[in-house]
Amino acid sequence: MKPAPFAYERPRDLDAALSMLAASNGSAKIIAGGQSLGPMLNLRLVQPELIIDISGLTELKRADVSGGELVLGALVTHADIEDGRTADVTRGAMRAVAANIAYRAVRNRGTIGGSLSHADPAADWISALAALGARMTLRSCAGARTMTIEAFVVGALESALQAGEIVESIHVPTRSASAHWGYAKSCRKTGEFAHAIGAVLIDPAAATARVVIGAIDTAPIVLTDAAGLFGGRIAADYKERFDAGIADAVLAKAGIDDVVQRHIHVGVLKRAVQEAAA
Amino acid sequence: MTTIALNVNKQAVELSAEPRTCLADFVRDKLDLTGTHLGCEHGVCGACTVLLDGVPVRSCITYAVACEGADITTIEGLDEDEVTTELRAAFTREHALQCGYCTPGMLVSARDLVLRLPDADERRIRVGLSGNLCRCTGYVGIVRAVQSVIEARRARSIAPLTNGGRTGLGPAGSGRAAADRSEPQPARQSPVPARESIAPGSIADFTPATVLDQGFTLAHPPAKVFAMFDDVAGIAACLPGVSLTSPPRPERVEGLIRVRLGPIAASFEGAARVERDPATLSGRIVGIGTDQRSHSATQGEIRYCLLPLEGGAATAVELSIGYTLTGTLAQVGRPGLVRDLARRLVADFAANLDRHMSGVPSGPKTSAELSVWSIVSDVLRARIARVLGRRSGAG
Ligand SMILES: Cc1cc2nc3c(=O)[nH]c(=O)nc-3n(C[C@H](O)[C@H](O)[C@H](O)COP(=O)(O)OP(=O)(O)OC[C@H]3O[C@@H](n4cnc5c(N)ncnc54)[C@H](O)[C@@H]3O)c2cc1C
Ligand code: FES
Ligand code: FES
Numbered sequence: 141m142k143p144a145p146f147a148y149e150r151p152r153d154l155d156a157a158l159s160m161l162a163a164s165n166g167s168a169k170i171i172a173g174g175q176s177l178g179p180m181l182n183l184r185l186v187q188p189e190l191i192i193d194i195s196g197l198t199e200l201k202r203a204d205v206s207g208g209e210l211v212l213g214a215l216v217t218h219a220d221i222e223d224g225r226t227a228d229v230t231r232g233a234m235r236a237v238a239a240n241i242a243y244r245a246v247r248n249r250g251t252i253g254g255s256l257s258h259a260d261p262a263a264d265w266i267s268a269l270a271a272l273g274a275r276m277t278l279r280s281c282a283g284a285r286t287m288t289i290e291a292f293v294v295g296a297l298e299s300a301l302q303a304g305e306i307v308e309s310i311h312v313p314t315r316s317a318s319a320h321w322g323y324a325k326s327c328r329k330t331g332e333f334a335h336a337i338g339a340v341l342i343d344p345a346a347a348t349a350r351v352v353i354g355a356i357d358t359a360p361i362v363l364t365d366a367a368g369l370f371g372g373r374i375a376a377d378y379k380e381r382f383d384a385g386i387a388d389a390v391l392a393k394a395g396i397d398d399v400v401q402r403h404i405h406v407g408v409l410k411r412a413v414q415e416a417a418a
Numbered sequence: 419m420t421t422i423a424l425n426v427n428k429q430a431v432e433l434s435a436e437p438r439t440c441l442a443d444f445v446r447d448k449l450d451l452t453g454t455h456l457g458c459e460h461g462v463c464g465a466c467t468v469l470l471d472g473v474p475v476r477s478c479i480t481y482a483v484a485c486e487g488a489d490i491t492t493i494e495g496l497d498e499d500e501v502t503t504e505l506r507a508a509f510t511r512e513h514a515l516q517c518g519y520c521t522p523g524m525l526v527s528a529r530d531l532v533l534r535l536p537d538a539d540e541r542r543i544r545v546g547l548s549g550n551l552c553r554c555t556g557y558v559g560i561v562r563a564v565q566s567v568i569e570a571r572r573a574r575s576i577a578p579l580t581n582g583g584r585t586g587l588g589p590a591g592s593g594r595a596a597a598d599r600s601e602p603q604p605a606r607q608s609p610v611p612a613r614e615s616i617a618p619g620s621i622a623d624f625t626p627a628t629v630l631d632q633g634f635t636l637a638h639p640p641a642k643v644f645a646m647f648d649d650v651a652g653i654a655a656c657l658p659g660v661s662l663t664s665p666p667r668p669e670r671v672e673g674l675i676r677v678r679l680g681p682i683a684a685s686f687e688g689a690a691r692v693e694r695d696p697a698t699l700s701g702r703i704v705g706i707g708t709d710q711r712s713h714s715a716t717q718g719e720i721r722y723c724l725l726p727l728e729g730g731a732a733t734a735v736e737l738s739i740g741y742t743l744t745g746t747l748a749q750v751g752r753p754g755l756v757r758d759l760a761r762r763l764v765a766d767f768a769a770n771l772d773r774h775m776s777g778v779p780s781g782p783k784t785s786a787e788l789s790v791w792s793i794v795s796d797v798l799r800a801r802i803a804r805v806l807g808r809r810s811g812a813g
Binding site (some may be wrong): 141142143144145146147148150169171172173174175177178179180181182183184185186187191193195196198200201202203213215216217219220222223225226242243244245246248249250251258259261295296297298329330331357358363365366367368369372385386389390393395 | 420436437438440443459460461464467470473474475476478479480481483484486527530544545546548549550581582584586587588589590591592593594595679680681682683711712746747749750754755757758759761762790791793794796797801
C-alpha cells in the first residue's frame with residue numbers, strides 16, 4: 141500500500157504552478173490537501189510521474205467578501221470554514237456543511253477546491269454549493285474562465301477542468317435574509333461518504349427555490365427552478381406542498397431505476413425541506 | 419530522493435526520503451517513532467493520526483515532503499502534554515484500551531476534542547471520535563474517559579482553544595517551506611514497462627462479477643445495424659478508447675482499450691472473440707486484457723440484441739456489459755461510479771455509431787438540462803389517468 145514512485149515539485153507561485161502543469165503534458169497531478177488523491181496514490185489507482193504541490197500557494201488561500209459575494213481561494217479547508225476562519229455570507233449554511241464532512245483530521249487538510257475538482261458524486265460541496273448558486277473560476281496559462289458548479293461537475297469524477305487548468309476560487313453569493321436553507325445526507329457511518337444528499341435553498345418571499353439531489357453516482361440533479369416540486373408555486377406553506385411523487389419522477393427521469401434508491405433520495409430530500417421550514 | 423527538513427517533537431530533522439514517503443513511514447522508519455500506527459493507509463481508520471502544526475491530520479495520506487518546515491508531534495511527543503496526561507489516566511481508569519493499536523491515534527483525536535469542545539456531550543464525543551476505529555473496546559470506555567476529562571476541565575473553567583488551534587488558512591502543515599528550498603528538480607522519466615504478450619489461444623467463457631444493462635436506439639433498420647456490428651474494425655472505431663493492434667478476425671481480435679475514471683487511467687491490452695447469431699439478431703464479444711501499469715486484469719463480455727422499432731425503421735440496441743476485474747484496479751469499490759462511466763461510454767458509442775452509419779461528421783455534443791416542468795406534466799398526466807382509470811373501473 142505504498143504509492144508508485146513520483147517526482148515532486150513545489151512551485152513558488154500560481155504562475156509557476158500553471159507553467160509546470162502546462163509543461164507536463166498530462167503526466168502530472170496537482171495535490172492540494174491530498175485527502176482524496178492520497179488514498180488513490182496509496183492504492184496505486186493513480187500513478188502520476190509528477191506531483192505538483194499547490195498547498196503552499198498564498199494566492200489560493202484568500203477569503204474575502206466583495207461585490208455581495210464571498211470569494212474563497214481553492215485551498216481554503218473544510219476546517220477553515222467549520223471554525224469560521226473565513227467570512228460567511230450564507231448565514232451558517234456552509235459552516236454546518238463543512239463540519240459534517242469526513243473527520244476533523246481530514247478536514248484539517250482537505251480543501252474546497254480539491255473536493256470540487258475531484259468531483260466525487262457523493263461529496264458534500266458539489267451538492268451544497270450548487271444549491272447555494274455558487275460559481276467557480278478556473279485558471280490556466282491562457283487565462284481564466286468562470287462557470288456555475290452544475291456546469292463544472294460533468295459526471296462521476298469528471299469535471300470541466302481542461303488539461304493545464306486549476307481551480308482558483310469559488311464565488312458564493314450572499315444568502316438573502318428571507319431564504320431558507322436545508323441540507324440533509326444519509327451516511328451508513330458518521331463521516332462516511334453519503335448515499336443520498338438533499339440540499340434546498342427556498343425563498344418564500346421571492347417565490348424561488350433551488351433544489352439539489354446529490355450522491356446519485358453521477359453529477360447531482362440541480363433544479364434551479366424547483367417550484368414544480370411544491371405544487372407549482374413557492375409560498376410560506378412549501379413544506380406542506382412538497383410533492384414526493386414529483387421528486388420520485390425526477391429521479392426516475394434521471395435514470396435511477398432502483399425504487400429503493402429513489403425512496404431513500406426522496407426521504408432525504410424531504411428531510412432537507414423540513415429542515416429549511418423549521 | 420529529496421531532502422526533507424521539518425521538526426518532529428520539537429527537534430529539527432533533516433533527512434532524505436522519496437517524495438512518495440508518507441509522514442507515518444517517515445517518522446516510523448527514519449526516526450523509530452513507532453507509536454504512530456498504520457491501519458488502513460487510506461484515511462479511514464485514524465490509527466495514524468498525528469499533530470501537524472498543532473492540529474490532527476492523517477499521517478498515512480500526508481506526504482512528508484509536503485510538510486517541509488512544519489511542526490509534527492507524534493504520540494511520543496505528548497508524554498509531557500497536560501491534556502494527554504489527563505487522558506492517559508482516564509483511559510487507564512475506564513479500560514479504554516485492550517490491544518492498544520488504535521490508542522495513539524485515539525489520544526491525538528481525543529486531545530483535540532477536549533481542547534476544542536468544552537461543552538461536548540456523549541453524542542458529540544462519539545461523532546468527534548467517529549474517524550478513529552477501535553476493534554477491541556466497543557468504545558464505551560473510550561467515550562467515558564474522554565467525557566470525564568472534558569467534564570473535569572469544564573469544572574475547572576478552562577476555556578476552549580480559540581480558532582480551532584489554527585491561525586492561517588489552507589491545509590495544516592502547508593506553506594512552511596522556506597522559499598529557497600523549493601528549487602525545481604528534474605522530472606523523473608518513468609521506465610517503460612516490459613510488455614507481456616498475450617498468449618494466443620482460446621478466450622474462455624466466464625461468469626462476470628458485475629453486469630450492467632444499457633440500451634440506446636438508432637434510426638436505422640435492424641438488418642443494417644446487424645451488418646454494421648459485423649464490421650469489427652468499424653465498431654472498434656466507434657467504441658470510445660478502443661484501438662486494434664492487428665487486423666481483426668472474428669475468432670480473435672487483438673487490441674487496446676483505454677479507460678479513464680476521473681484520475682484513474684488504465685490501458686487494457688488483450689484479445690477478444692466475436693460471436694453472432696443472425697437468426698436472433700444478437701451477438702457476443704468476449705475478451706480478456708491486462709493493464710501492465712496497475713497490474714490489473716479484466717475479463718469482459720458485451721452481449722447485444724437488436725430489436726425492431728417503429729415497424730422496422732429503427733433499432734433498439736440492448737447491451738449487457740459484464741466484467742470481472744482483478745488486481746489493483748479491483749479496489750475501486752464503487753460500482754455506481756463504474757456504472758456512470760459505462761453510461762457515458764455507451765452514450766458516446768451510440769452517438770459515434772449513429773454518425774458512422776449516417777455518414778455525418780461529428781458535431782458538438784449538447785447536454786439537455788433536466789427540467790422539472792416537463793416531469794410535472796408527465797406525472798400529472800399519469801395521475802389523472804390513474805384517477806380516471808379508477809373511476810371507470812368502479813363505474
Ligand atoms: C476518510 C475520508 C472520508 C471522507 N469523507 C468525505 C465526505 O463525507 N464528504 C466529502 O465531501 N468529502 C469527503 N472526503 C474527501 C475530502 O473532503 C477531501 O478533502 C477532498 O475531496 C479533496 O480535497 P483535497 O484538498 O484533499 O484534494 P486532493 O486530494 O489534493 O486532490 C483531489 C483531486 O483534485 C485535484 N485538485 C486539487 N486541488 C485542485 C485545484 N485547485 N485545481 C485543480 N485540481 C485540483 C487533484 O489533482 C486531485 O485529482 C473524505 C476523505 C477521506 C480520506
Ligand atoms: S492508517 Fe491512516 S487513517 Fe488508517
Ligand atoms: S484497543 Fe485494540 S483497536 Fe482499540
